[in-house]
Amino acid sequence: MQSGFANRMHIGLIMDGNGRWATARGLPRVRGHQAGVKAIRPVVEAAAEAGVGTLTLYAFSSDNWRRPAAEVSGLMALLGRYLREEIATLARSGVRLGFIGRRDRLPAGLAARIAEAERETAGAERLHLRIAFDYSARDAILAAALQAAQAAQAGPGLSREAFSRLVTGDGAPDVDLLIRTGGEQRLSDFLLWECAYAELLFLDRMWPDFGPADLTQALARFARRERRFGEVPEAAVAA
């Protein structure tokens, strides 16, 4: 469960552009993914510093299985390395790590390492870092619907809040700010339910070049947005 994270900000981050970053430098795509992994730590630290409660990183979509086998296995290996190298640091800096997405198609060792990482950081309360891996928002929504039907919770008795818990799996709050790097302006099956009222920010910068200053700037832009949730703005009511 999310407990203390639930009433703080949730940022969703689509880390896109690794391949183009590498190609532009005459490097193989996997080198872009390596550079992309390096970019994660300072951004996570900056998010925690800024008081963000939840940060969900899109690392591997269920559709990414359709990429060449060598790229896919490179990405699997990188996640394994990330977990080996980062868990101690994350635990020390108060980051609770959680994964969303399927685990049954991952190499067995990787699934075990994920479970271990979640156990080792379970008590942390500064930032909830969620990694979406073999993740599809539509599959998550479908799985929640099947679960609700099986538990006979469906029908008029099922509240949005209860269904949200089934969709998120861990009670994560709705996304407040969705950032996508790499210049594309689409969601690519990421957190579709949770982004109902998210502010969307599409940045041209490729993910390996994204740093803490970009996060700070994104937060400043978010602060200037007027969120309405369907209501009439206050100034208009007074007028």
Ligand code: IPE
């Ligand atoms: C995002 O970068 C990382 C993953 C999808 C795993 P891409 O690999 O999609 O990079 P581009 O979009 O091809 O540049």
Ligand code: IPE
């Ligand atoms: C979305 O990026 C997935 C991740 C960043 C992990 P893609 O590069 O796979 O998305 P499309 O194919 O451009 O929509």
Ligand code: MG
């Ligand atoms: Mg891409």
